[in-house]
Amino acid sequence: MRINRDVIVAIALLIICALFINASFRIKEATFGQMSSALWPRIILAPLTILSFVYLVRSLLQSEPVREKRGGLSGWIGYYKNPIVCFFLFFIFLITMPYFGMLIGGILFVFAMLTYLGGYRPRDIVVHGTIAVAAVGIMWSIFTFGLGVILPSGEIIPYL
Amino acid sequence: MIIENIINASVELFTISTVILMAVGVVAGLIAGAIPGFTFAMAVVLVLPFTFSMTPVAGLATMMGVYVGGLSGGLMSGILTGIPGTPSSVATTFDGFPMARNGQPGLALGLGVWSSFFGGILSAIVLVLVAPQIALIGLEFQPWDFFSLVIFALTVTASLAADNLLKGLISGLLGLLVATIGTDVIFGLPRLNFGSEALVQGFQFLPVLIGLFAFSQLLNDVRDPEMARSKISDGDAQSIKIEHRKAAIAVLKSWVNLLRSTIIGIFVGILPAAGSSISNILAYDQAKKSSKTPEKFGTGFSDGIIAPESANNATAGGTLITMMALGIPGDIVTAIMLGALLIHDVVPSPSFIADQPVIAYSIFISFFVATFMMLGLQSITLKGFVRITRLKMYILASIILFYTAVGVFALNNIEFDMWTLFLFGVFGFVLKALGFPIVPVILGVVLGSIAEKNLSQAFAITTDLAPFITRPWSLFFLTLGAVSIFFPAYQKSRGKEKWTLAFIPVFVMALSPSVFMMDGVIRPYAVAPILLVLGGFMLWRRISGGWVLDQDDTGALVDAPDPSQLDE
Numbered sequence: 001m002r003i004n005r006d007v008i009v010a011i012a013l014l015i016i017c018a019l020f021i022n023a024s025f026r027i028k029e030a031t032f033g034q035m036s037s038a039l040w041p042r043i044i045l046a047p048l049t050i051l052s053f054v055y056l057v058r059s060l061l062q063s064e065p066v067r068e069k070r071g072g073l074s075g076w077i078g079y080y081k082n083p084i085v086c087f088f089l090f091f092i093f094l095i096t097m098p099y100f101g102m103l104i105g106g107i108l109f110v111f112a113m114l115t116y117l118g119g120y121r122p123r124d125i126v127v128h129g130t131i132a133v134a135a136v137g138i139m140w141s142i143f144t145f146g147l148g149v150i151l152p153s154g155e156i157i158p159y160l
Numbered sequence: 161m162i163i164e165n166i167i168n169a170s171v172e173l174f175t176i177s178t179v180i181l182m183a184v185g186v187v188a189g190l191i192a193g194a195i196p197g198f199t200f201a202m203a204v205v206l207v208l209p210f211t212f213s214m215t216p217v218a219g220l221a222t223m224m225g226v227y228v229g230g231l232s233g234g235l236m237s238g239i240l241t242g243i244p245g246t247p248s249s250v251a252t253t254f255d256g257f258p259m260a261r262n263g264q265p266g267l268a269l270g271l272g273v274w275s276s277f278f279g280g281i282l283s284a285i286v287l288v289l290v291a292p293q294i295a296l297i298g299l300e301f302q303p304w305d306f307f308s309l310v311i312f313a314l315t316v317t318a319s320l321a322a323d324n325l326l327k328g329l330i331s332g333l334l335g336l337l338v339a340t341i342g343t344d345v346i347f348g349l350p351r352l353n354f355g356s357e358a359l360v361q362g363f364q365f366l367p368v369l370i371g372l373f374a375f376s377q378l379l380n381d382v383r384d385p386e387m388a389r390s391k392i393s394d395g396d397a398q399s400i401k402i403e404h405r406k407a408a409i410a411v412l413k414s415w416v417n418l419l420r421s422t423i424i425g426i427f428v429g430i431l432p433a434a435g436s437s438i439s440n441i442l443a444y445d446q447a448k449k450s451s452k453t454p455e456k457f458g459t460g461f462s463d464g465i466i467a468p469e470s471a472n473n474a475t476a477g478g479t480l481i482t483m484m485a486l487g488i489p490g491d492i493v494t495a496i497m498l499g500a501l502l503i504h505d506v507v508p509s510p511s512f513i514a515d516q517p518v519i520a521y522s523i524f525i526s527f528f529v530a531t532f533m534m535l536g537l538q539s540i541t542l543k544g545f546v547r548i549t550r551l552k553m554y555i556l557a558s559i560i561l562f563y564t565a566v567g568v569f570a571l572n573n574i575e576f577d578m579w580t581l582f583l584f585g586v587f588g589f590v591l592k593a594l595g596f597p598i599v600p601v602i603l604g605v606v607l608g609s610i611a612e613k614n615l616s617q618a619f620a621i622t623t624d625l626a627p628f629i630t631r632p633w634s635l636f637f638l639t640l641g642a643v644s645i646f647f648p649a650y651q652k653s654r655g656k657e658k659w660t661l662a663f664i665p666v667f668v669m670a671l672s673p674s675v676f677m678m679d680g681v682i683r684p685y686a687v688a689p690i691l692l693v694l695g696g697f698m699l700w701r702r703i704s705g706g707w708v709l710d711q712d713d714t715g716a717l718v719d720a721p722d723p724s725q726l727d728e
Contacts (some may be wrong), residue, residue: 008538013330023352030347034619037344037424039611044340048333055326059653082388083379083589091560095573105182108561109245117388117554125279135559147213149570 004060015051021045082117089113101154106136162292169521172217175527182219182526186533188675190541191548192226193233193514195556200230201492205374206560208496211565216504218521221526223500227493228280228530230435231473236274236545239465240265240400247437248472251444255464257455262460265400269409271465273538276417276717278411279470280531282422283477287484291513294485298510300679301486301618310611312641316431317642320438327596327661334591335604336611345609346616358576363584365567366499367577368605371584372598373492374564376556379589388554395657397602402539409463413472417447417463418470425471430479435491436472445470458463472533480527483587484520486510488607492599496608498604503571568688614620639674643667655709659700669695 007127020041079085093109100108111132118124144150174179185207203226213220225419234249239256252272258270301309312338318328341352342362353359382388411418421443429438445465457464482490487508489495501508506516513520568581588598599618618627628634650663668691675688 005594019454020352027344027351030349034623035346036345036614037349040615041340041613042552043338044333044336044339050336051326051330051333056331058326062306063191080383080593084383086379086561087582087586087589089564090585093565094575094578094582097578102569104384107178107557110558113558113561114555117382117558118552119389124240131555131559136562139563141210143566143570147210147570150573151566151569152575153712 002108004059006062007097009032010052010059014049017045017049017052021049037094064086080139086113089116097152097154099155101157102151103136104157106140106152107132110136162288165517165521166478167219169518169525172215172518173221173525175218178221179529181214181222181496181539182225182530183533183678185222186229186530186537188532188546189226189229189380190233190236190537191544192228193228193249194236194541194545196546199246199377200227200233200248201378201496202374203230204493204496205370206563206567208370208440208500209570212503212570213499216501218220218520219319219500220497220519221530223309224480224526225530225533228473228527228534229537229541231280231476232273232469233541233545234277235276236269236470236538236542237274239268240605241630248435248440248475248557249441249468250437251468252465254444254468254479255459255461258458259460259462260463264403264460266403267410267462268465269400269538269542270403271410271462272469272629273402274325274404274411275421275469276409276473277531278297278418278533279396279425280421280473280476280534281528282419282470283426283474283532284524284528286426287480287527288709291481291485291520294481295513296509298486301510301633302627303614303621304627304631306614307611307618308628308634308637308641309486309488310607310614310645311636313490313607314600315641316644317603318597319647320597320599324595324597325645325648328600331596331598332604333601335601335606336608337604338368339365339600339605339608340612342376345612346472346725350380358579363580363605364572364574364577365448365502365605366496366571366585369492369495369499369582370564370568371581372602372605375581375585376588376592376598378561378564379585379593382554389552391550391552398434400507400542402542407435411466414463415467416519418448418500420446420450420469421467422474426478426481428479428622429475429490431490435479436475439471439475443467443650473714476527480523483508484512487512488610489603498606503540505713516596552699564686573656582662631675632679634672635677636671636674639670643670658707658709661707661709662699665695665698665702667695668698 022043024038024045027036027041029036029038089109089112092112093105097105099105103111111128114128115125117129140151143151181576188207189200189203192206204223207226209225211222214222230246231248234245235252237243238249239247239252239260239284242253242255242257244250256268256272259265259271314332315329319325320328339362342359343349344351348359351363424443424446425436425439426444429435443468444457444464446453447463448454448482453461476493479490479494482488483498484492487498487510489498498508501519506512506519511514564581565578568577569575571577573706583720588601591601592598627636646663650660652658654663672688672695675691675697676684678688
């Protein structure tokens with residue numbers, strides 16, 4: 001028996017199941033109708049818990065543990081560095097939305113993503129800046145003026 | 161009645177603006193389908209926000225254009241670069257690429273285009289003829305039957321995860337669980353929101369879908385720094401001319417292959433979750449097995465292009481049959497269309513075609529028309545494809561990532577939807593990285609509320625569970641669901657273990673009790689006995705043959721990729 005990635009995932013799934021089962025006992029009961037609001041989530045959680053347990057047992061009993069091709073957690077993070085940074089940039093984009101708004105925030109986000117993924121040379125920075133302004137500007141205009149969608153504006157420059 | 165519906169739908173559909181939108185949709189689909197890493201499902205997702213401000217007919221016609229275009233677009237990169245644009249065109253590369261390298265790229269493209277065209281047209285005819293009939297059967301369904309249908313849809317989706325049935329089932333259940341968060345669909349009571357006000361409304365289905373599918377896929381495309389910075393493709397196809405006449409004649413000469421592959425495509429499409437990523441490989445495999453010259457396959461043989469391309473376009477008709485006749489989406493594209501219909505307050509159900517004939521027949525006609533448009537626009541988009549593939553992947557991914565955020569916001573004008581997109585983007589990415597298939601999660605999210613509503617209605621009628629096995633359609637779907645659970649084991653052991661010899665006969669016979677219980681004359685008195693006798697005959701043949709395994713029957717499809725990885 002060895003702790004491998006699947007074992008950790010199975011334990012995480014069991015923890016999620018436990019949290020949801022616990023939360024299902026705090027659902028208010030309707031005073032009418034035949035089926036309680038908690039029944040359907042529990043119908044789902046019962047097989048999910050059983051299957052997660054089977055997954056755990058199967059992972060523990062695996063004769064040959066799955067080799068971590070990417071050398072543990074640090075290797076995994078290195079392997080997925082690009083998506084992790086992109087997720088982080090998107091998170092920053094969302095959290096700063098009230099200040100920058102969709103247009104300015106969008107330009108900054110696309111520029112940051114392009115520059116991180118594409119390179120930092122002066123020529124690249126100019127190209128990325130142009131692409132970010134043009135692409136986001138066009139899209140913002142289509143949604144705002146073409147489709148009549150009022151996109152979030154920021155505190156920095158109201159209405160943009 | 162049908163003619164009246166067709167006329168009414170045509171009046172709505174054939175406006176200048178809608179026809180232009182459809183043509184734009186076909187071009188967008190063709191280009192998106194041709195770009196490796198950008199599946200046509202992604203193109204349909206991306207086009208969705210633009211349809212909000214359109215009429216339901218115009219919006220759905222545009223999406224249909226993208227769908228049909230996307231299904232055919234994959235053949236361009238598959239044939240010219242050897243890299244399939246979408247999983248639907250994997251088998252096309254087996255013979256398309258060798259034919260192009262042998263100096264006949266124009267003919268290879270022509271064969272692909274005309275096979276797609278004929279497959280699409282035949283499938284559109286079947287759609288128009290069959291969907292209303294299946295919808296009539298759907299009217300027999302009671303809540304127990306719908307609930308069991310959803311269970312079948314989820315088990316068959318999970319079973320497509322092949323070796324990872326367990327992960328497939330867990331994925332499906334996670335999708336169902338996500339759909340329960342927020343507010344109870346029956347009483348409107350808050351549940352499982354962990355005290356968060358933002359979660360009381362639950363997660364909107366489309367941001368979840370776009371996050372799980374498109375967002376996570378885009379970040380997968382830029383995972384490798386080298387790949388992200390390189391051009392999508394170095395193919396140079398500007399001087400190639402599609403040989404239409406020669407190709408059309410060749411496709412028609414191979415009409416048996418065309419017809420067989422189209423039938424395979426439609427049948428696979430009708431099955432929930434089994435999409436064109438599977439049908440193209442299945443059709444190629446059958447074409448090779450049925451050919452008098454199987455050794456020619458893989459060397460640039462025309463039948464090797466005709467089979468997968470006709471099958472993948474025909475699959476679209478099959479998936480639309482299930483969605484329109486029963487209100488159950490079978491794949492991501494039909495799930496998005498279901499979402500688009502819901503935005504316009506149209507709820508697909510067995511009575512959808514009867515209640516909303518204009519919209520239903522608009523979908524039929526637009527599928528038909530889009531197939532013709534695809535034929536005409538393929539040559540034009542060939543040049544566009546070459547230009548777009550000169551772009552670097554990270555540029556496309558960055559811009560589209562921002563676009564998904566804008567599109568998701570435009571859905572309800574709620575900022576929380578963008579957070580939903582982000583959360584489910586992370587969730588989808590992690591699931592994929594851990595080897596869990598995404599499609600069952602998505603179908604779980606879509607089908608969760610349908611299942612709960614029907615279960616609640618069933619319990620409102622009686623708390624007795626017996627109708628789940630005493631009602632014929634419910635038993636029928638539960639039997640299919642049980643079979644689909646064991647199907648991966650059968651596929652793995654086929655040709656190696658003796659119990660697999662009994663699998664198909666027992667499966668066929670197991671279906672007969674539910675058919676015996678059905679109303680009418682044909683089903684209980686003709687179909688059910690035939691199933692029983694057929695299953696018994698197959699079993700008898702195997703027993704009298706000494707219960708010997710067929711060494712050729714290993715069940716392995718030609719270079720078939722793991723279906724769980726084909727998240728289309």
